[in-house]
Amino acid sequence: MTYGNPVISGFFPDPSVCRVGEDYYLACSSFEYWPGVPILHSRDLVHWEQIGNALEPDLPPSTPASGGLYAPTLRHHDGRFWLIVTNVAPGGGNLLCTADDPAGPWSDPVRITGVEGIDPDLTWDDEGNCWCTYWGIWQVRLDLATGQTVGEPRRLWSGGADAQAPEAPHLYRIGEYWYLMIAEGGTERGHAISIARGPAPDGPFEPCPANPILTHRGTHRPIQNTGHGDLVQAPDGSWWVVFLGARPRGGTPGWHVLGRETFLAPVTWTDDWPVIGAVTPVMADPPWPLRPFPAAPARDDFDAGTLGPEWISVRSRPGLSLTDKPGYLVLHARGESLEDAFVGRRQQHHSCRVRAAIDAAGGVGGLAVRLDERHHYEVETGDGETRVLARIGSVRTTVATVPASASCLRIDVIATPSGDWDPLAGPDTVRLGIEHPGGEFEVLAELDGRYLSTEVAGGFTGRVIGMYATAGTVAFDWFDYSPSILA
Numbered sequence: 093m094t095y096g097n098p099v100i101s102g103f104f105p106d107p108s109v110c111r112v113g114e115d116y117y118l119a120c121s122s123f124e125y126w127p128g129v130p131i132l133h134s135r136d137l138v139h140w141e142q143i144g145n146a147l148e149p150d151l152p153p154s155t156p157a158s159g160g161l162y163a164p165t166l167r168h169h170d171g172r173f174w175l176i177v178t179n180v181a182p183g184g185g186n187l188l189c190t191a192d193d194p195a196g197p198w199s200d201p202v203r204i205t206g207v208e209g210i211d212p213d214l215t216w217d218d219e220g221n222c223w224c225t226y227w228g229i230w231q232v233r234l235d236l237a238t239g240q241t242v243g244e245p246r247r248l249w250s251g252g253a254d255a256q257a258p259e260a261p262h263l264y265r266i267g268e269y270w271y272l273m274i275a276e277g278g279t280e281r282g283h284a285i286s287i288a289r290g291p292a293p294d295g296p297f298e299p300c301p302a303n304p305i306l307t308h309r310g311t312h313r314p315i316q317n318t319g320h321g322d323l324v325q326a327p328d329g330s331w332w333v334v335f336l337g338a339r340p341r342g343g344t345p346g347w348h349v350l351g352r353e354t355f356l357a358p359v360t361w362t363d364d365w366p367v368i369g370a371v372t373p374v375m376a377d378p379p380w381p382l383r384p385f386p387a388a389p390a391r392d393d394f395d396a397g398t399l400g401p402e403w404i405s406v407r408s409r410p411g412l413s414l415t416d417k418p419g420y421l422v423l424h425a426r427g428e429s430l431e432d433a434f435v436g437r438r439q440q441h442h443s444c445r446v447r448a449a450i451d452a453a454g455g456v457g458g459l460a461v462r463l464d465e466r467h468h469y470e471v472e473t474g475d476g477e478t479r480v481l482a483r484i485g486s487v488r489t490t491v492a493t494v495p496a497s498a499s500c501l502r503i504d505v506i507a508t509p510s511g512d513w514d515p516l517a518g519p520d521t522v523r524l525g526i527e528h529p530g531g532e533f534e535v536l537a538e539l540d541g542r543y544l545s546t547e548v549a550g551g552f553t554g555r556v557i558g559m560y561a562t563a564g565t566v567a568f569d570w571f572d573y574s575p576s577i578l579a
């Protein structure tokens with residue numbers, strides 16, 4: 093039997109994983125989105141379910157796209173879960189929080205002073221010392237009771253592959269060695285994982301002769317940008333690595349639109365060095381029974397009174413209510429940009445269909461596909477009109493207008509087939525319009541998806557599709573997301 097890679101699709105980058113008994117828990121970066129740091133659970137390493145978000149950051153309005161919460165480390169130690177993460181925002185820094193249950197509640201974060209870098213790792217040695225290793229690659233001991241560093245930071249390693257940006261360190265005690273695994277080469281096509289080992293948590297470290305132990309740089313493989321990983325041992329003693337990668341589509345140079353996703357590969361050992369096997373979209377199952385979760389329903393009717401952990405907004409708690417109009421999600425506009433009142437979910441499939449039933453009698457709102465504030469497409473209704481808008485960098489334009497309001501908006505994302513290679517092809521086509529009663533889709537605009545890709549926009553996130561209001565109050569009766577286009 094086989095499993096599919098990625099194991100967590102969509103914008104879930106920089107995975108950090110730990111195991112407690114038969115349960116695995118994983119945390120990812122969330123950048124400018126709120127709430128922050130998604131936490132996922134698995135019982136087999138292959139199937140994952142989001143169980144919460146660890147932080148409710150207070151990100152100032154000046155936080156740019158791809159600022160905010162970067163690259164957590166999640167560990168279980170001394171009966172508790174520990175999470176350390178960097179808030180790349182004014183007044184941010186490295187934050188530490190703990191929980192008895194990874195689904196929450198998480199403690200209020202404590203700011204760690206003296207760790208001046210992103211990508212912090214936490215490791216405890218047998219004497220109970222806590223080591224924080226971070227970007228660069230630097231290391232310092234922490235006093236967890238005070239949140240202060242102990243002694244001066246030391247530079248440990250500059251990487252094993254003569255590459256840029258040694259980052260994402262994780263430190264492990266495995267057998268007689270301490271292993272220092274890092275990412276390098278930058279998080280784009282040159283990304284890689286390298287490793288070193290030594291006799292103590294602070295080294296000295298000897299690089300693996302086979303570095304980098306994972307990279308897809310310079311290849312035509314469908315999974316690219318592989319790097320930034322974390323090791324975990326299964327109950328049967330086998331080792332696995334979770335890491336980020338991207339799936340570019342279309343012609344040259346290829347565009348990835350779902351962000352950096354989480355992949356899984358087995359790890360074997362040769363001469364006490366880890367060897368990461370081939371990373372492909374279809375992989376041999378691990379040697380234990382798979383334990384999938386029930387599929388999430390396509391539609392959220394907003395009847396539950398609370399929103400699930402998959403719903404995210406930009407920078408702060410959105411101006412939304414689930415009680416103003418029972419059974420509806422009501423958004424109160426707080427400004428003219430869609431980020432001011434936006435709630436959405438990650439696009440997790442290359443082809444998908446999104447629809448929402450909207451009552452815009454009291455305002456203007458719609459459905460948006462967002463990469464960042466400078467790259468988004470939307471279909472909106474209100475004031476007796478329905479229109480499609482596009483923002484691509486500094487160009488902001490109304491692409492189509494019809495003089496009628498709509499009660500159901502729809503966006504279909506159609507991936508470019510990967511078979512026939514056309515150097516000019518984009519990754520996908522985004523169709524935006526109105527769904528009429530009976531299901532007829534009136535397409536108002538069909539736009540090239542490359543402009544909502546990381547290769548065009550830059551940054552570290554992926555597409556998020558959601559509802560917004562830019563004037564007055566707008567009510568949504570339901571929102572649904574289906575992985576592929578049915579009609």
Ligand code: 6LW
Nearest residue numbers: 162163259260279320552
């Ligand atoms: C992250 C760094 C990286 O902090 O990209 O891929 C940065 N690796 O480790 C943003 O995710």
